[in-house]
Amino acid sequence: MNGIGDVWAMAADKWDEVIAQVGDADWDKSTPCDGWTVRELVDHAMFWQGRGASAFGAEAAEGDWPALRASLRAKLDDPSSMEGRAEQFGGTPMPAVAGLITTDLLVHSWDLATAIGADATLPEAAAESTLMGLQRLPEQMLRNERMFGPPVEVDDDASAQDRLIGFVGRQP
Numbered sequence: 001m002n003g004i005g006d007v008w009a010m011a012a013d014k015w016d017e018v019i020a021q022v023g024d025a026d027w028d029k030s031t032p033c034d035g036w037t038v039r040e041l042v043d044h045a046m047f048w049q050g051r052g053a054s055a056f057g058a059e060a061a062e063g064d065w066p067a068l069r070a071s072l073r074a075k076l077d078d079p080s081s082m083e084g085r086a087e088q089f090g091g092t093p094m095p096a097v098a099g100l101i102t103t104d105l106l107v108h109s110w111d112l113a114t115a116i117g118a119d120a121t122l123p124e125a126a127a128e129s130t131l132m133g134l135q136r137l138p139e140q141m142l143r144n145e146r147m148f149g150p151p152v153e154v155d156d157d158a159s160a161q162d163r164l165i166g167f168v169g170r171q172p
Helices: 004-019 038-056 065-077 094-116 124-135 160-167
Strands: none
Touching: 004 065, 004 094, 004 124, 038 065, 038 094, 094 124, 094 160, 124 160
């Protein structure tokens, strides 16, 4: 079984793999996020990782992803970090904040890979865990202009990745 920190680290590994492949010509390409370029998607993902890190008390200079990643991973691995609620996230319980930033990084890794033509294969365990977490949340929290659109239907026997990507409203 994978803990919260492990699942987030799988998402972060995939992010690092894909972001390393972004070339100069890729920054203005469209992504599966309606109306977002690669640059906007990357800025969005890094903003929310920083916001999540702040909620957990992880520290790093703005724009220093490697330091932020290490600090946030340490916090996510610490069970005491999962206690309480994050005021920065409207009083959301800390485990839910961890789930949200994991979802954001994992799904946007797929978006980024798809946009630039890189391998969009997500870690199966991370996709399965993330999907299970999302399915526990109320629909009204998930389906709005700030989160996800309507789900895309996939076959019952689809991979965890395809079920996750369809669940968040993208075409796998």
